[in-house]
Amino acid sequence: MNLKGNKVTLHDMSLRDGMHAKRHQISLQEMKDIACGLDAAGMPLIEVTHGDGLGGASVNYGFPAHTDEEYLKAVVPAMQQAKVSALLLPGIGTVDHLRMAHDLGVSTIRVATHCTEADVSQQHIGLAAKMGMDTVGFLMMAHMVPAEKILEQAKLMVDYGADCIYCTDSAGYMLPDEVTEKISLLRAQLPAAVEIGFHGHHNMGMAIANSLVAMEAGATRIDGSVAGLGAGAGNTPLEVFCAVLQRMGAETGIDLYKIMDVAEDLVVPMMDQPIRVDRDALTLGYAGVYSSFLLFAQRAEAKYGIQARDILVELGRRSTVGGQEDMIEDLALTMAKEKGLR
Amino acid sequence: MAKKLRAIIIGPGNIGTDLLIKMQRSNWLEPVWMVGIDPDSDGLKRAQTMGIKTTSEGVDGVLAHIVADDIGIAFDATSAYIHGENSRKLNELGVLMVDLTPAAIGPYCIPPVNLADHARNLEMNVNMVTCGGQATIPMVHAVSRVQAVDYGEIIATVSSKSIGPGTRMNIDEFTRTTAGGVEKVGGAKQGKAIIVVNPAEPPLLMRDTVHCLTEQQPDEQAITSSVHKMITEVQKYVTGYRLVNGPVFDGNRVTMFLEVEGLGDYLPKYAGNLDIMTAAALRTGEMFAEEISKGAITLPSRNEGRIEGDEK
Numbered sequence: 001m002n003l004k005g006n007k008v009t010l011h012d013m014s015l016r017d018g019m020h021a022k023r024h025q026i027s028l029q030e031m032k033d034i035a036c037g038l039d040a041a042g043m044p045l046i047e048v049t050h051g052d053g054l055g056g057a058s059v060n061y062g063f064p065a066h067t068d069e070e071y072l073k074a075v076v077p078a079m080q081q082a083k084v085s086a087l088l089l090p091g092i093g094t095v096d097h098l099r100m101a102h103d104l105g106v107s108t109i110r111v112a113t114h115c116t117e118a119d120v121s122q123q124h125i126g127l128a129a130k131m132g133m134d135t136v137g138f139l140m141m142a143h144m145v146p147a148e149k150i151l152e153q154a155k156l157m158v159d160y161g162a163d164c165i166y167c168t169d170s171a172g173y174m175l176p177d178e179v180t181e182k183i184s185l186l187r188a189q190l191p192a193a194v195e196i197g198f199h200g201h202h203n204m205g206m207a208i209a210n211s212l213v214a215m216e217a218g219a220t221r222i223d224g225s226v227a228g229l230g231a232g233a234g235n236t237p238l239e240v241f242c243a244v245l246q247r248m249g250a251e252t253g254i255d256l257y258k259i260m261d262v263a264e265d266l267v268v269p270m271m272d273q274p275i276r277v278d279r280d281a282l283t284l285g286y287a288g289v290y291s292s293f294l295l296f297a298q299r300a301e302a303k304y305g306i307q308a309r310d311i312l313v314e315l316g317r318r319s320t321v322g323g324q325e326d327m328i329e330d331l332a333l334t335m336a337k338e339k340g341l342r
Numbered sequence: 343m344a345k346k347l348r349a350i351i352i353g354p355g356n357i358g359t360d361l362l363i364k365m366q367r368s369n370w371l372e373p374v375w376m377v378g379i380d381p382d383s384d385g386l387k388r389a390q391t392m393g394i395k396t397t398s399e400g401v402d403g404v405l406a407h408i409v410a411d412d413i414g415i416a417f418d419a420t421s422a423y424i425h426g427e428n429s430r431k432l433n434e435l436g437v438l439m440v441d442l443t444p445a446a447i448g449p450y451c452i453p454p455v456n457l458a459d460h461a462r463n464l465e466m467n468v469n470m471v472t473c474g475g476q477a478t479i480p481m482v483h484a485v486s487r488v489q490a491v492d493y494g495e496i497i498a499t500v501s502s503k504s505i506g507p508g509t510r511m512n513i514d515e516f517t518r519t520t521a522g523g524v525e526k527v528g529g530a531k532q533g534k535a536i537i538v539v540n541p542a543e544p545p546l547l548m549r550d551t552v553h554c555l556t557e558q559q560p561d562e563q564a565i566t567s568s569v570h571k572m573i574t575e576v577q578k579y580v581t582g583y584r585l586v587n588g589p590v591f592d593g594n595r596v597t598m599f600l601e602v603e604g605l606g607d608y609l610p611k612y613a614g615n616l617d618i619m620t621a622a623a624l625r626t627g628e629m630f631a632e633e634i635s636k637g638a639i640t641l642p643s644r645n646e647g648r649i650e651g652d653e654k
């Protein structure tokens with residue numbers, strides 16, 4: 001693979017996707033310290049919100065230690081060169097949250113929908129584009145449908161005003177060939193001015209490989225997270241990815257030693273559990289289940305005595321999508337009843 | 343049998359057609375007109391074959407017939423955008439308005455919680471909130487009538503095929519209106535609503551989860567009993583409304599997991615979210631009809647003189 005001279009914008013997820021792994025309990029100081037470390041290392045874009053995006057604070061997804069507003073107010077003014085992005089899932093957050101993020105200096109908004117439901121994003125993408133924000137359409141669980149469907153949905157988001165489209169492997173299910181097929185089709189069929197991005201999870205151990213083939217197929221934005229801090233087995237670990245890209249001669253603009261230090265000195269020490277491909281995280285990838293279900297399934301296991309792996313496989317069989325965290329306790333209760341445990 | 347209250351339905355789409363089928367079985371309401379805007383629409387043709395008068399000129403096309411056809415109630419299944427005008431024109435003619443759009447000019451109506459009050463007060467415009475609201479607000483109320491609820495949160499998961507372009511284009515309206523209903527009618531101090539759209543095939547039944555955070559330690563026995571009573575109340579008009587799991591108690595959290603299967607009249611059974619709207623709207627119309635029939639309330643007299651002056 002030749003990525004020599006290839007330019008890529010890396011986008012750190014540790015303070016958003018990483019919120020899942022921290023049960024949304026990252027402190028303001030931790031957020032600020034990590035963001036400043038990343039800023040100094042040259043990270044161009046850093047995402048900051050509740051794990052489920054703006055307005056995600058809820059019983060269903062977890063109440064965060066601080067509001068989105070408090071996190072953004074702590075991070076945005078502290079940045080020297082990095083821009084801050086925010087995630088928004090229509091159905092959870094609203095245009096009111098979007099306006100709030102814009103007013104606080106968020107420059108990139110990523111409007112996320114399930115990969116077949118792009119048409120719920122029209123008002124949010126439309127407003128963000130109108131306000132002049134860098135506007136991203138983020139198609140989640142992209143492994144669930146063929147490439148042509150992803151393209152069809154991407155075109156809707158472009159019509160609404162998105163200037164970048166993400167193929168998002170929320171379940172960490174994809175193998176490299178699938179990434180190549182999907183990204184190539186998007187690159188070939190969308191206008192040249194529209195950037196293509198890839199967001200991976202490491203549940204099948206494929207995050208680095210998938211991110212590389214995504215770049216080879218034309219993606220110019222790659223999500224990852226320092227020390228991999230993210231849902232499931234985490235996101236593409238950025239310090240590792242930077243080292244790989246440096247060896248390959250691609251240009252990230254990031255200081256490798258500095259990002260290694262942020263990973264080792266700031267992020268790893270605050271992890272509540274090791275972020276690795278353990279049995280349950282592997283099941284997420286294997287069964288094609290939304291990565292943030294991991295800790296919920298483990299809590300249901302502890303409470304109802306049903307193995308997290310069995311719950312996750314059943315959630316995959318039922319074709320659950322992102323946001324259906326409420327199904328986990330519901331299903332565990334039903335499975336416990338069937339087993340005569342309740 | 344008492345005289346039925348004569349009705350018009352505005353909007354011959356999925357909701358309007360399903361409502362028409364249900365209304366043809368009603369002992370209290372008689373559908374007379376279906377109002378549309380496109381003479382070639384399938385919905386108006388369907389209504390004609392079902393023996394209903396139709397107009398393709400919108401509400402203006404039916405105003406001249408209101409008195410002659412003795413219309414007492416209207417159901418608006420169009421959009422928030424035009425509901426205001428529809429309601430004004432029909433209210434002026436003494437016609438009650440049941441609003442199935444998100445316009446919410448009138449008070450929210452969740453039948454087992456506050457319909458009786460609305461009927462007694464002769465509210466001339468009542469709003470049916472949202473499908474998610476109809477499915478979940480009774481549960482929030484079932485908890486809040488036992489003890490104070492600081493926070494109520496609902497998650498509605500609906501099949502992709504069951505939500506139309508109107509809802510999709512303005513999904514924020516769903517979350518805002520439903521959260522408002524959780525507070526105003528459900529009785530939670532703070533409300534939150536989430537909607538998830540799932541494209542699985544075959545389509546999934548509507549699923550709803552209701553979380554309440556009670557101010558004090560929840561009284562498990564009283565809440566469980568209240569929840570079961572409320573399920574029975576809703577089942578009177580939505581037979582496929584089921585408590586799948588719960589109430590679950592975890593500290594101050596009380597959670598109910600629900601499933602809503604439709605009757606499959608015009609809309610498929612999985613579209614319980616649409617069925618619960620039409621069923622609740624029908625129940626609302628019937629309650630007003632019953633009260634009118636009993637003489638407990640009287641519709642305002644028709645004021646024909648004012649229409650002409652108002653029209654231009």
